[in-house]
Amino acid sequence: MKSISYDTSEPIIALASAWGESAVAVLRASGHGCIPLLADCFSRSEALLKAPSHTMVHGVLIDPATGDAVDEVVCAVYRDGRGYTGEEAVEIFSHGSMPGIQLILETLRARGFRDARPGEFTLRAFLNGKIDLTRAEAVGEIISSRSRAAHAMALHRLEGSIFRRIDSFKEGLKKLLAVVEIQLDYPEDEVSAEDLIAEDDILQLKGELETLAATFSTGRLYQEGARVALSGRTNAGKSSLFNLFVREDRSIVSDIHGTTRDFVHEQLSIRGIPVTLYDTAGLRHGETGDTVEREGIRRSGLVTREADLVLYLVDGSTGVRTGELEGLDPGKTLLLWNKADIANGPAPEGFLSVSAVTGEGFALLEEEICRRLSGVKIGADEAVIDSLRQRDLLVRSAESLAQVLEGLDAGMPLDAVTVDLRDAMDALGEITGEVTSAEVLEDMFSRFCVGK
Ligand SMILES: Nc1nc2c(c(=O)[nH]1)N(C=O)[C@@H](CNc1ccc(C(=O)N[C@@H](CCC(=O)O)C(=O)O)cc1)CN2
Numbered sequence: 001m002k003s004i005s006y007d008t009s010e011p012i013i014a015l016a017s018a019w020g021e022s023a024v025a026v027l028r029a030s031g032h033g034c035i036p037l038l039a040d041c042f043s044r045s046e047a048l049l050k051a052p053s054h055t056m057v058h059g060v061l062i063d064p065a066t067g068d069a070v071d072e073v074v075c076a077v078y079r080d081g082r083g084y085t086g087e088e089a090v091e092i093f094s095h096g097s098m099p100g101i102q103l104i105l106e107t108l109r110a111r112g113f114r115d116a117r118p119g120e121f122t123l124r125a126f127l128n129g130k131i132d133l134t135r136a137e138a139v140g141e142i143i144s145s146r147s148r149a150a151h152a153m154a155l156h157r158l159e160g161s162i163f164r165r166i167d168s169f170k171e172g173l174k175k176l177l178a179v180v181e182i183q184l185d186y187p188e189d190e191v192s193a194e195d196l197i198a199e200d201d202i203l204q205l206k207g208e209l210e211t212l213a214a215t216f217s218t219g220r221l222y223q224e225g226a227r228v229a230l231s232g233r234t235n236a237g238k239s240s241l242f243n244l245f246v247r248e249d250r251s252i253v254s255d256i257h258g259t260t261r262d263f264v265h266e267q268l269s270i271r272g273i274p275v276t277l278y279d280t281a282g283l284r285h286g287e288t289g290d291t292v293e294r295e296g297i298r299r300s301g302l303v304t305r306e307a308d309l310v311l312y313l314v315d316g317s318t319g320v321r322t323g324e325l326e327g328l329d330p331g332k333t334l335l336l337w338n339k340a341d342i343a344n345g346p347a348p349e350g351f352l353s354v355s356a357v358t359g360e361g362f363a364l365l366e367e368e369i370c371r372r373l374s375g376v377k378i379g380a381d382e383a384v385i386d387s388l389r390q391r392d393l394l395v396r397s398a399e400s401l402a403q404v405l406e407g408l409d410a411g412m413p414l415d416a417v418t419v420d421l422r423d424a425m426d427a428l429g430e431i432t433g434e435v436t437s438a439e440v441l442e443d444m445f446s447r448f449c450v451g452k
Pocket residue numbers: 076081082083084091139
């Protein structure tokens with residue numbers, strides 16, 4: 001545990017801001033002795049050496065080999081045990097010039113810094129006990145978040161929401177294990193596992209683990225988004241509804257059947273869920289269009305098949321054609337009764353009434369899309385996971401508890417049941433990083449960006 005194939009005591013350096021021209025760039029240096037190393041190539045060497053933690057020093061970086069100025073910078077100083085990495089660190093705010101950044105990196109490499117590996121600053125923060133693994137993962141998740149909702153959820157995790165949940169699960173298990181382990185020390189007392197372990201407690205804990213594991217699909221949804229396709233016969237109003245969603249005249253609308261020839265798509269956000277919305281070529285029954293239209297319909301069919309949710313529009317002024325709803329997958333189809341403003345009658349059972357022209361029913365439609373995609377409603381302060389690693393470990397922990405319950409039912413001896421209890425505990429320990437192999441750490445942090 002905690003033995004990584006590269007040296008975590010060496011001073012490291014990396015560009016922390018994006019690689020490119022910018023107003024100001026940030027370079028991070030971390031590791032024992034990095035302040036004196038930098039002071040050797042700084043115009044105000046004494047000021048840097050004496051700077052208290054969490055203060056800034058302005059000066060000029062100088063190449064000590066030549067005495068040439070490298071760049072005018074501001075250094076932020078973090079003393080041992082403080083700051084992000086929990087070790088001596090300096091952030092250099094330089095001009096955001098690409099050749100300038102390269103020159104700084106070269107100068108510092110020559111002074112004994114080595115280039116940081118991806119995620120190495122965060123790895124050090126973990127190894128130095130500044131953050132647990134759920135928070136370390138949250139840092140990566142914040143950076144890669146693709147929607148505001150995903151960002152807010154990841155920030156919540158950085159603030160410790162998952163850590164606290166796991167910790168409370170661990171507390172519950174710890175109490176159970178304490179009782180059991182005392183008993184194991186006195187094998188002469190004949191107490192059965194069933195007498196010691198309350199099945200209800202295990203059942204409840206198992207349920208909570210499964211509930212948290214299940215939030216993974218929500219976390220993924222808000223991060224990766226969903227594909228939603230508009231489908232239906234020609235002239236049903238798909239392109240009109242598409243334009244209402246994207247709030248511009250993106251797709252051509254006309255009363256000519258077969259106006260949309262090829263699918264069109266746009267990115268949008270529906271109640272915080274990133275959605276790729278597709279407008280497709282309308283379907284014709286009986287009559288066949290020209291070859292271009294047929295190819296458009298074929299391509300649209302592929303889009304519909306791949307979609308997570310299909311909004312199937314029926315023109316409410318002409319109604320449902322016989323057989324037109326056959327072959328739709330009810331699991332991922334939302335039936336819409338469009339043109340409610342001029343429809344002959346109310347929406348039939350199972351249809352949601354909307355009008356792409358007046359906007360009637362649109363808010364309800366958005367709500368229904370959100371409900372259908374996420375399945376569950378997530379409160380603002382609820383913990384949601386977005387890590388496959390955490391999900392798998394939660395499932396493993398819950399499975400171990402299932403084993404405990406089976407063991408109790410089968411009248412298994414106490415020591416056998418204890419093995420499963422301990423495994424449930426170990427899986428939780430892996431989530432926060434108390435028991436984690438070097439391979440897991442290397443794998444996790446290698447997916448971070450350099451400089452993080
Ligand atoms: N300049 C800068 N901005 C940054 C970061 C950074 O490392 N540097 N961060 C990196 O991701 C994020 C913020 N994370 C940080 C976490 C801890 C500390 C820190 O100095 N902690 C002190 C306590 C400070 C206090 O008293 O509030 C400590 O642990 O001693 C700083 C930034 C985003 N912005």
